[in-house]
Amino acid sequence: MSAALKETEQGFSARYRGLAARLPGAAEARRRAAALFGARGLPDTREEAWRFTSLRALAGTVFSRVEEPSEATLRLLARAPESDAPLIVFADGRMRADLSRLPRESEAEGGPRGGPGGERGVRVTSFAAEPSFERVGEGEPLVALNTMLAEDGANITVPADVDGGTLVLLHLGSGEAGQPPAFHPRHRVRLAAGARLALFEIALGEGAYLHNPLMEARLAEGAWLLHLRLLEESPDAFHLGSLHVALGARSRYEGFALVRGARLARSEVHAAIEGEGAQFFLNAAQMLGGEQLADITTVVRHEAPGASSRQTIRNVLTGRAHGVFQGRIEVARVAQKTDGYQMNQALLLSEGAQVSSKPELEIFADDVKCSHGATVGALDADQLFYLRSRGVPEKEARAMLVRAFLGGMLDAVPHEWGRSVLEGAVDSWWKGRPA
Amino acid sequence: MALLEIAGLEAEVEGKPILRGIDLAVPLGEVHAIMGPNGSGKSTLAYVLAGREGLRVTAGTVRFEGQDLLAMEPEARAAAGLFLAFQYPVELPGVGNANFLRTALNAVRRARSEPEVDALRFLKEARSALKRLSMADEMLRRNVNVGFSGGEKKRNEVFQMALLKPRLAILDETDSGLDIDALKIVAAGVNALRGPGFSALVITHYQRLLDHIVPDRVHVLTEGRIVRSGGPELAVSLEESGYAGLAAEAAAA
Numbered sequence: 001m002s003a004a005l006k007e008t009e010q011g012f013s014a015r016y017r018g019l020a021a022r023l024p025g026a027a028e029a030r031r032r033a034a035a036l037f038g039a040r041g042l043p044d045t046r047e048e049a050w051r052f053t054s055l056r057a058l059a060g061t062v063f064s065r066v067e068e069p070s071e072a073t074l075r076l077l078a079r080a081p082e083s084d085a086p087l088i089v090f091a092d093g094r095m096r097a098d099l100s101r102l103p104r105e106s107e108a109e110g111g112p113r114g115g116p117g118g119e120r121g122v123r124v125t126s127f128a129a130e131p132s133f134e135r136v137g138e139g140e141p142l143v144a145l146n147t148m149l150a151e152d153g154a155n156i157t158v159p160a161d162v163d164g165g166t167l168v169l170l171h172l173g174s175g176e177a178g179q180p181p182a183f184h185p186r187h188r189v190r191l192a193a194g195a196r197l198a199l200f201e202i203a204l205g206e207g208a209y210l211h212n213p214l215m216e217a218r219l220a221e222g223a224w225l226l227h228l229r230l231l232e233e234s235p236d237a238f239h240l241g242s243l244h245v246a247l248g249a250r251s252r253y254e255g256f257a258l259v260r261g262a263r264l265a266r267s268e269v270h271a272a273i274e275g276e277g278a279q280f281f282l283n284a285a286q287m288l289g290g291e292q293l294a295d296i297t298t299v300v301r302h303e304a305p306g307a308s309s310r311q312t313i314r315n316v317l318t319g320r321a322h323g324v325f326q327g328r329i330e331v332a333r334v335a336q337k338t339d340g341y342q343m344n345q346a347l348l349l350s351e352g353a354q355v356s357s358k359p360e361l362e363i364f365a366d367d368v369k370c371s372h373g374a375t376v377g378a379l380d381a382d383q384l385f386y387l388r389s390r391g392v393p394e395k396e397a398r399a400m401l402v403r404a405f406l407g408g409m410l411d412a413v414p415h416e417w418g419r420s421v422l423e424g425a426v427d428s429w430w431k432g433r434p435a
Numbered sequence: 436m437a438l439l440e441i442a443g444l445e446a447e448v449e450g451k452p453i454l455r456g457i458d459l460a461v462p463l464g465e466v467h468a469i470m471g472p473n474g475s476g477k478s479t480l481a482y483v484l485a486g487r488e489g490l491r492v493t494a495g496t497v498r499f500e501g502q503d504l505l506a507m508e509p510e511a512r513a514a515a516g517l518f519l520a521f522q523y524p525v526e527l528p529g530v531g532n533a534n535f536l537r538t539a540l541n542a543v544r545r546a547r548s549e550p551e552v553d554a555l556r557f558l559k560e561a562r563s564a565l566k567r568l569s570m571a572d573e574m575l576r577r578n579v580n581v582g583f584s585g586g587e588k589k590r591n592e593v594f595q596m597a598l599l600k601p602r603l604a605i606l607d608e609t610d611s612g613l614d615i616d617a618l619k620i621v622a623a624g625v626n627a628l629r630g631p632g633f634s635a636l637v638i639t640h641y642q643r644l645l646d647h648i649v650p651d652r653v654h655v656l657t658e659g660r661i662v663r664s665g666g667p668e669l670a671v672s673l674e675e676s677g678y679a680g681l682a683a684e685a686a687a688a
Contacts, residue, residue, distance in 0.1 A: 381488065386525035389485050390535075390595065391513035391543035400538065404529030 004059035009041040011062030012182075016148045019065075023151065025131025033136045033147035043141050052324040052356040053295040057264055058238060063182035063210050066092045069172070074099075076172040076204050081421045085166040085200075088124060092173055092209075093183030094152045095126045103167070122164040122197070127153030127186050134188075134216045135244065142240050142268065146184045146214040153186035153214075158195035160220075166198045166417070175209035177236065182210040189215060191223035193248075198226040200418050205234040211262075215243045219251035221275060227255045228418040230425055233262035235290065242268040249275030249304070256413050257284040257296070258422050260429060265294040273300065273307045273335070280309040283409045287429045288321035288353075295324035298342075302335035302365075309339070314409060315346040316402050316429075317353035328360040331368050340370040347405050348378055349398070399430045436501060438463040438634050439484075439603055444495035445659075446483050453479040455659035457495070461603070464631040468645055469638045470670060471656035472678040477638045478522055480656070481607040484636075485519040486512050499603070513539075514546030516602030520592040520609050527579035532591070535579045536561065540598055564597040568624050585612040593624035604628070604635045610644035622647030642674040655681055 016034050023030055042058065043050040069091035077089065077099060089099040103122040128151065137144025158164040175181045191197055203211060211233060219225055225245075233239045239262040245253050259265055271280045286294045300309045315323035325344040346355035359372035379401050387397035406426055413419040437460035446454040453476045461467050471477050483490050484497065486509035497504040499515060507515065527535065541551040552560070562572055570590055580588050589609055596604055604625065610618055625635060625648050637648055645653070645667065653669040654661045655678070662681060663669065673681070 380525075382525050383527055385487050385509060386521070386527070387535075387539075388509035389487075389513055389519050389521075390539035390599065391510050391546065392539055393510050393542060394508070396538070396542065397510075400530060400535075401527075404527060407529035 002056070002059055005042060005044070005055065008058050008061055008063070009037070012145060012149065013038055015063075015065060019149070024128050026133060029133040029136050030148060033144045036137050036144040037141065037148055040141055040144070049297065049326070052322070052326070052358070053264070053266055053293060055264070058210070061180060064175075064179045066181045069094060069096070070174055072174040072206055073172050076174065076206060079204055080170050080172075080202065081424070083166070083168060083417055085168050085417070086122070087168040087170060088154050090152070090154075090169075090171045090185055092181060093185050095128070095154060121159050121162040122167060123157040123159075124167075125155045127151075127155060127188070130155050132188065140242070142212060142242050142266070143214055143244075145240075146186055146212055146242070149182070149184040150186035150214070151184070153188065155188045155190075156197070156199070157190045158192060158197050158223075160192035161194040162192075162196070164195060164197035166200065166415070169199060169201045171201075171203045171211065171213070172205065173203070173209045173211055173237065174206040174234070177208040180208035180210065182212060184212045184214075187213065187215040189217035189225065191217075191219045191225055191251075193220040194222045195220070196224045198228070198415050198418065200228040200230075200415075200421075202230045202232070203239070204232050205237050207234055208236040209234070210238045210240065213241045217243065217245040217253075219245065219247050219253060219278075221248045221250060223248065223251045225253050226415060227253065228413065228415060228422065229255070229257040230422060231257065231259045231262065231265060231267070232425065233265065235261060235263055235292065237262045239265040239267070241266070242270065244270045244272075245280075246272045246274055247278035247280060247307070250277045251275060252279040253281065254414070255282040255284070256409070256422070257282070258425055259284065259286040259288075259294045259296070260425060261288055261292045261294055263292060265292075267294075267296050269296070269298040271298070271300045271309065273302045273304055273309065276304045276306050278304065278307045280307070282311040283412065284312075285314045285316070285406050285409060285426070286323045287316045287426065288323055289317075289319040291320050293322045293324070295326070297324075297326040299328045299330070300340065302329070302331045302338045302340065305335050306337045307335065307339075309341070311342040312409065313344045314406055315344070315355050316349065316405065317346060317355060318349035320350075320352035322353070323355045325356070326358040326360070327372065328362070329370055331361075331363040331365050331370065333364040336365050336367045338365060338368040338370065340368070342372045344374045346376045347402065348376060349402075395430065399427070403427065437461055438500060439636070440498040442496050444480075444483070444497060445493045446479060447491050447493055448479060448489065452493070453659055454483065457656075457659070457661055459654060459661060461634050461636060463602075463634055465651040466629065466635045466637060466648060467652045467654060468650040468670060469636060469654050469656050470640070470642075470673060473640070475656045476659040477656055478607055481519055481522075481605050481636075481638055484512075484605055485509060485517065510542065511546070513599070514543050518596050518599055518601035518604045520589075520596060520604065520606045522607040522609075522611065524580050524583075524588040524592055526581045528581050530579050531575075532577055532579050533558070533561065533575040536575075536595060536598055539595070543599055561598060564594060567627065568594055568597065569620055570594060586614065586617040589613055589621055590617065593621050597624055597628070600628070602633065604633070606635060606637045606639075608638055608640060610639055610641065618644065619647060642670045645670045657681060
């Protein structure tokens with residue numbers, strides 16, 4: 001452990017000590033998280049789960065805390081995709097009810113009650129008003145960091161058999177390189193039996209900052225969560241996020257994430273399949289250039305029989321970018337008839353780009369179907385020439401082939417507005433990027 | 436001035452000379468055939484004209500409507516009115532045929548400073564072209580050439596040509612792998628474009644395509660050189676005598 005990284009860790013611990021008396025929620029959970037973080041600190045590449053992703057870039061930075069979101073952050077609101085859907089806005093880690101369009105039954109501290117749109121029984125409160133900790137971060141350094149310092153977040157609840165429609169969770173962040181701020185929002189999603197929700201999480205940013213969100217989601221029997229994510233953090237920012245989702249019987253988690261970056265983005269997804277016949281789908285695309293590194297690390301635990309999990313990750317990498325996918329599937333002895341699948345595919349557009357894949361299967365049941373695979377390739381010269389011979393300029397031809405590489409994945413997003421936003425983000429990736 | 440003027444063209448592939456000095460002029464409005472045995476350089480000539488990478492031109496010039504064709508990017512050649520019907524059309528998984536064609540058409544129109552066509556007008560034009568080629572509308576919804584039979588791929592090339600309306604079409608063994616019905620459809624597609632503003636270079640190994648697309652001139656290519664040129668009757672006599680005799684004749688000359 002370098003002295004500089006130690007300095008960063010000590011900065012977080014000192015921040016906790018200064019804030020402890022004022023932080024909402026169970027002090028005991030905070031203390032435990034602080035003890036875990038103090039003992040273990042930030043992970044380094046000697047740990048198996050972090051071998052491809054070094055946090056060295058954080059070393060020596062003592063992250064600051066912001067009370068009030070900056071003007072620069074609030075200006076980012078103009079870049080958010082337009083929709084009429086209920087919207088929860090976080091600015092520099094804090095929920096801003098005044099900028100949000102909360103579902104009618106919602107309450108947020110300091111904000112007006114309700115708003116247009118969400119009359120379907122979706123309830124949104126803030127973590128600041130209703131704090132709770134499902135996990136503190138045992139063996140999970142990013143969770144421990146969040147537990148130690150979380151000040152705000154969204155609690156989203158959909159009652160039984162209610163279709164909650166679409167809800168947008170927007171995070172805006174910005175900061176200056178000298179003393180970049182850190183945000184640790186803590187979100188909770190609860191879908192009661194038979195409930196449905198399309199949650200579109202969008203992160204936009206500018207400048208230097210650390211975004212360390214945690215989402216704890218619980219899907220009761222037969223619930224269905226469509227979780228779209230667009231990660232467009234600033235190219236100078238760090239994103240260290242975790243999602244923990246627990247799936248009840250016959251529930252369905254359907255995730256699609258598009259990661260365009262951050263300087264360094266680690267997105268962890270931990271799924272616990274607790275109920276029989278649940279389905280966990282994760283499709284993710286990482287489009288990276290320059291010196292960007294983005295890492296998707298998943299752990300899917302099958303603890304009930306007859307469930308399926310499918311994960312497909314596609315990387316489009318140029319410059320000296322590095323895409324990482326680590327996928328672990330654990331099948332407990334009781335989880336017979338499990339159907340698990342994972343695939344990591346990469347399109348390398350430059351000599352300097354690289355991709356790392358690490359599948360891990362740990363299977364204790366004897367009647368299961370589990371497979372994994374990885375492919376790496378460049379753009380096909382024949383395809384490129386074919387398009388150009390028909391008059392399509394080279395840059396447009398390359399964009400078409402990249403779009404085709406991600407196409408099936410985008411087409412499968414079962415949400416029209418969400419799909420169009422994601423398609424727009426894929427297509428605009430090329431703007432200002434050398435072909 | 437001819438539409439296409441090739442002078443002293445030499446080219447090599449991976450250091451091996453393939454074209455060894457080609458002189459050829461195709462005037463506007465004429466259809467010329469290039470015949471020759473396997474390995475004579477027919478496809479290399481087609482690719483050099485279309486601008487494929489990996490082929491090195493070592494000598495000679497190619498002028499297209501007076502412009503230096505070899506200095507142009509492939510997309511600029513297409514915009515200038517050159518079209519290559521591929522011997523082996525490329526599959527583009529994930530790219531819909533309609534989207535592909537409209538993108539190509541509009542790219543070419545933009546380059547020619549013509550207004551782009553909207554989706555509706557495109558569909559109308561595409562459907563009528565499909566009808567003329569006895570092809571199903573369903574073709575538009577499929578991914579480009581993916582899962583197409585050999586004949587469907589070749590017809591898709593002719594369909595693209597019909598939409599892009601080139602000044603010069605190069606057909607690289609478009610007849611290979613076609614049954615007689617498909618051959619007739621392809622030939623009809625080419626013949627429909629024939630007129631004072633359209634030229635074609637029909638590259639083929641066999642004479643049978645030339646029964647349906649009757650050329651104004653026939654050139655015989657062996658070992659990277661044009662060894663004989665003549666009228667359509669040359670194709671017929673070649674069919675009878677074969678290329679072997681010609682090659683010997685050329686060597687003796």
